[in-house]
Amino acid sequence: MQKWLSVIGIGEDGLSGLSAIARSILQHAQVIVGGSRHLAMLPPDDQREKITWSSPINASVEEILRRRGQPVCVLASGDPMCFGIGVTLRRSIPIAEMTIIPAPSSFSLACARLGWPLTEVETLSLNARPLALLHTAIYPGARLLILSEGKETPAIVADILTKRGFSGSRITVLERMGGSQERMIDGIAASWTTTEVADLNTVAVECIADPGVVGLSRLAGLPDGAYHHDGQLTKREVRAITLAALAPIPGQLLWDVGAGCGSIGIEWMRSHSRCRAIAIEQNPTRLQYIADNANALGTPHLQIIHGKAPTALKDLPQPDAIFIGGGATAAGLFEVCWQALRPGGRLVANAVTIESEQKLLQWHNQVGGELMRVAVQRVAPIGGFLGWKPMAPVTQWVVVKW
Missing domain, CATH: 3.40.50.150 (Vaccinia Virus protein VP39)
Known part of the structure; x- marks a missing residue:
């Protein structure tokens, strides 16, 4: 079967930031899938069929599969294959039937802002995932990039770091990267009080252990x-x-x-x-x-x-x-x-x-x-x-x- 499903990553700059190929694919699609924020970027007079992501998302994936063979375009944030919807869709659809066009991921943008080598950073997502995943990534000297669930995530991360004995860790919250309202907020885990944070944010952490805290190795043989x-x-x-x-x-x-x-x-x-x-x-x-x-x-x-x-x-x-x-x-x-x-x-x-x-x-x-x-x-x-x-x-x- 020919490629019928396209997954297009969108940055904070919206549709105007798409490449010519991505714009052409979107223009010729018969069905558009995305979150409310992405679908709102389309012209008000766009009469094509729209599918908004449901919860649980499996129902929307079934809706997409029922349109197999039609030109379907999925709009996603950043890189769809970096903790994104592209990973979910690939579990059900062969890559031979898909075209994936990524935008820079939040991790790539954050590393560019902070000057961190992406290959030396621990990356994880707490979006619809257990907070306990953070515990494995915390160790002295670690640099973490965390995709947030929402505006409450930075405070939750700060609290976990403090309770784990990393209260002096430096936290940077990066909001709306790549857009006109981009902002960075800096602080320390133990004294983090910022609550006015955008829902769309990425948390960067430099893990600094308190005196006497050595962290847990990932090698076998924990105490x-x-x-x-x-x-x-x-x-x-x-x-x-x-x-x-x-x-x-x-x-x-x-x-x-x-x-x-x-x-x-x-x-x-x-x-x-x-x-x-x-x-x-x-x-x-x-x-x-x-x-x-x-x-x-x-x-x-x-x-x-x-x-x-x-x-x-x-x-x-x-x-x-x-x-x-x-x-x-x-x-x-x-x-x-x-x-x-x-x-x-x-x-x-x-x-x-x-x-x-x-x-x-x-x-x-x-x-x-x-x-x-x-x-x-x-x-x-x-x-x-x-x-x-x-x-x-x-x-x-x-x-x-x-």
Whole structure:
């Protein structure tokens, strides 16, 4: 099918800023799609069919799909492929049927105003997305560019920074970039009081840590104290070894079976913004621990399943990696996991009891892999002296499915 859908990015200068090609495409479209602000830019006597974005947006996408083959033009802000509607439409429509003409993104414009190299900036959107996403991006020396939900977002960002121990961070709000009413507002997180902010704004942050605040690494092995738990926590040293064995790759999906407080799935997702994880846990109390930890550590999209494996694994998306941290003795668990695992995927299982160790040995005898034992000792007081206190040893089995 020929290209029938066009997505045109518009800057703050409106239709007058479009290229000749973009203007020609818009002129020949039979159906125009956009937000109220974009559709208001069209001449009052324009009689063509208009579709205003609905909430949820899926209904509007269906309206567009019903007009497949007609010349349809979608008007969008800035770069449609930068947290924009172009990304949403591409999930349903092949690029062979689309023409995308971007305007400079808010991130590009902000970097031009601030003199920041775009490749050295953390970029994220809080528009219709969880605020908890911000937590992963905050670390000493980070430069953040944030697409706002609205005029309240800068104050919310300032409050989060202050509570995280980055109260001295410098904040710049950039409004209506590229237009005649462009404005920049500067301030400090702890003393941010500005409320008169345009709805259309981008927040720039230079993260400055308070004395004694070191931030959390994105590498595996966060401090045990970073998690709320009831004792069902894969300890820091073992967690780091386990994540190294799981070897997360951007875009891959992990099943965290017997998730406890969710630490493995959370650190899998923290390794890259496109890593996905599903935490399966049967204990109702621990489900809340998982949700709280996921939000506090910047992985609010961690999917949480309440149920007992292997029954709870039915109909879940095919995983690229599986971690079995609990319930290894459950009948049929390995068989269900092994069948579901994608070819080339990795399965890692940890055991601390003799019974679960026996299961790992049985599985190893069936399909091979590597068995190892992890023994960690930490220094602890012994009377008036210091001595080594051993943690419970962990047996780990790692196997790749070929």
